[in-house]
Amino acid sequence: MSGSVDAGGSLLPRLQRDQANARREQLKDRVLLLGMIISEVKNREIELRRDATDDDVIDVIRKGIKKRRESVELYGKAGRTDLLEKEQSEVTALEVYLPAQVDPEELRAAVRAAMQGGAVNIGAVMAKVMPQFKGRVEGGTINAIVREELARG
Template identity: 70%
Template sequence: MAALLDRLQGDLTAARKAQDKSLTLVLGTTIAEARNREIELRRELVDDDVVDVVRKAIKRRREAVEMYDKAGRADLAEKERAEGTMLERYLPAQVDDAELRAAVRAAIQGGATNIGAVMGKVMPQFKGRAEGGTINAIAREELARQSTG
């Protein structure tokens, strides 16, 4: 079983004992989503699978924050923001932009001439450690620099 899933389960037990309702709800929901993913994949989850589930949960909360902000519901936006922060501590350490930029440049030098090719080469190197949107933005900058330079 995935060590991260064990950690989530242990933290859920601790949150229940501490009667932390919001953390209990967030962790319980995330564990349920992980179990559903396990059924979907028809195999035991590994840490990468659990990281994907956590990442998707955080992404959903960020999208909800945007919608609540647009609707003028600061209270609900803050609740979603707090839940996202609770989940972020279960993600592996993020890669800094300089390391991403170096990998993108290496992919371009290796013959990747469009955004799809660059993303295809760089994403697998940083799976679970960097956001696709961040890599995409850096790749677009570097490709633009290549075409003008």
């Protein structure tokens, strides 16, 4: 998948095709998972009053992954390995729709550049770096690198 995103996007039709294929192959869990994501994208379109772009779809998928990772953590603490494995498999299934991850060194270089440009606290550095990597890196990952770099001084 390329880094450029066009209005209207190609990710939603891909999700819909994959759901139809899963339905034909009788993969009930996958049909339900993709149906849930497609539904959330449709709700987002209603909210935005326009068709979803690939960036919008990626945001929905990232939120879905984040929600499931939180569930994995909770189920792990509760000792519910059956539910933990189901949530983890959903995370893995959704990750295939995300763009390739950014090299951590590229991220670190952007953080250092922001700090050299005068950003001296987490909020200021995040404000400069986040737009450069929108939709390609989770905020938590950027935040961790910012904290490391600020600690180094």
